[in-house]
Amino acid sequence: MNFEFTKEQLLIKKMVKAFADSKVAPLADGIDEQCNIPRELLAELKKLKIFGIPYDKKYGGAGGSYFEMVLMIEELSKVSAGLGFFMAVHYLGATAINLFGTEEQKKKFLPRLCSGEAIGSFGFTEADTGSDPKAVTCNAKLVDDGYILNGQKRFTTNGSEPGVLVTFAKTETGVSAFAFDKFQEGYSVSKPWEKMGNRGAETVDVYFNDVKLPSDSLLGQEGKGFGILLRGIAIGKLNMSAISLGLGEASLEEAIKYAKQRIVRGKPIATLPTTQALIANALVLNESSRWMLYRATEMASKGLGDIDYESAVTKLYIAKAIKDSIDYSLQVHGCYGYVRDFKVERMYRDIRLMEVIEGASEVQRVIVASNALK
Numbered sequence: 001m002n003f004e005f006t007k008e009q010l011l012i013k014k015m016v017k018a019f020a021d022s023k024v025a026p027l028a029d030g031i032d033e034q035c036n037i038p039r040e041l042l043a044e045l046k047k048l049k050i051f052g053i054p055y056d057k058k059y060g061g062a063g064g065s066y067f068e069m070v071l072m073i074e075e076l077s078k079v080s081a082g083l084g085f086f087m088a089v090h091y092l093g094a095t096a097i098n099l100f101g102t103e104e105q106k107k108k109f110l111p112r113l114c115s116g117e118a119i120g121s122f123g124f125t126e127a128d129t130g131s132d133p134k135a136v137t138c139n140a141k142l143v144d145d146g147y148i149l150n151g152q153k154r155f156t157t158n159g160s161e162p163g164v165l166v167t168f169a170k171t172e173t174g175v176s177a178f179a180f181d182k183f184q185e186g187y188s189v190s191k192p193w194e195k196m197g198n199r200g201a202e203t204v205d206v207y208f209n210d211v212k213l214p215s216d217s218l219l220g221q222e223g224k225g226f227g228i229l230l231r232g233i234a235i236g237k238l239n240m241s242a243i244s245l246g247l248g249e250a251s252l253e254e255a256i257k258y259a260k261q262r263i264v265r266g267k268p269i270a271t272l273p274t275t276q277a278l279i280a281n282a283l284v285l286n287e288s289s290r291w292m293l294y295r296a297t298e299m300a301s302k303g304l305g306d307i308d309y310e311s312a313v314t315k316l317y318i319a320k321a322i323k324d325s326i327d328y329s330l331q332v333h334g335c336y337g338y339v340r341d342f343k344v345e346r347m348y349r350d351i352r353l354m355e356v357i358e359g360a361s362e363v364q365r366v367i368v369a370s371n372a373l374k
């Protein structure tokens with residue numbers, strides 16, 4: 001497998017990095033503190049035309065692959081995990097439509113999603129479901145001209161943003177998937193949850209009170225929503241791993257910079273073997289995570305292997321590896337790493353989500369072990 005970047009991939013990586021350094025970095029602390037992405041920043045992001053990177057040009061996309069999508073999320077997350085998370089969830093919703101939507105549904109939703117006019121969301125979790133689709137209580141009742149949707153979804157990131165929601169509800173034939181525009185009659189949201197990290201991408205509860213859905217809101221076949229959920233979550237795991245990798249790289253950069261500047265007894269602490277060991281540990285974890293993510297993403301882009309299994313292995317490893325990597329980078333800072341004056345403190349908070357989102361690590365172990373024991 002060739003991991004040499006193409007000219008297009010290098011161009012995207014360079015473009016997004018320049019944008020992140022010039023436009024996002026000055027606002028990153030504010031995004032975290034206020035848990036809000038400024039509208040003017042989103043307007044600038046739309047100009048980059050990256051909201052539709054992996055989708056066909058006929059729908060307004062860039063005609064790229066999951067690989068370019070992951071590179072973009074990685075670069076944004078180096079500066080702001082909140083913004084990387086915002087984009088990752090947008091892609092989660094849009095990808096479900098791209099993979100399972102009819103041609104009419106793609107024409108209806110994807111051009112707006114690709115332009116950034118509409119922001120994608122993905123609503124599965126409920127107060128009592130966790131990772132169990134059988135526990136879904138949200139229901140969609142079939143009527144003459146469509147469905148009536150009732151219930152509540154928890155922790156729906158981007159649910160308060162205008163755009164398109166992909167969600168799951170019980171129908172007569174089982175759990176089904178639906179795609180529709182948010183904020184129509186009967187759609188409402190809670191105030192945003194106050195999160196430890198990945199702040200900026202607002203996470204809310206979504207309420208459905210007799211939301212009227214036309215028949216063409218059904219995504220895929222009725223009762224076959226679980227397959228759509230699994231594939232969507234598989235891609236989501238790669239996106240979350242890209243956020244993790246970006247955080248790991250950024251925290252290591254901060255540790256190296258600090259180690260060179262911090263003087264003890266007339267010498268920078270970068271000369272100390274103990275500091276060098278911490279930096280080496282972080283670097284090895286970052287590099288191993290990078291190649292695991294790139295390998296799994298390349299397989300997903302080319303339709304190779306079992307992406308549900310590969311994404312579970314990848315996320316299980318990277319979530320823990322990068323958490324340890326950032327811990328090493330914080331240790332380089334000593335007590336300074338524990339205060340908000342230093343960026344590594346925010347990164348330490350941001351990474352903790354990755355062992356619980358898109359299926360907790362305990363669930364990933366079950367998927368991995370089940371595959372190994374077949």
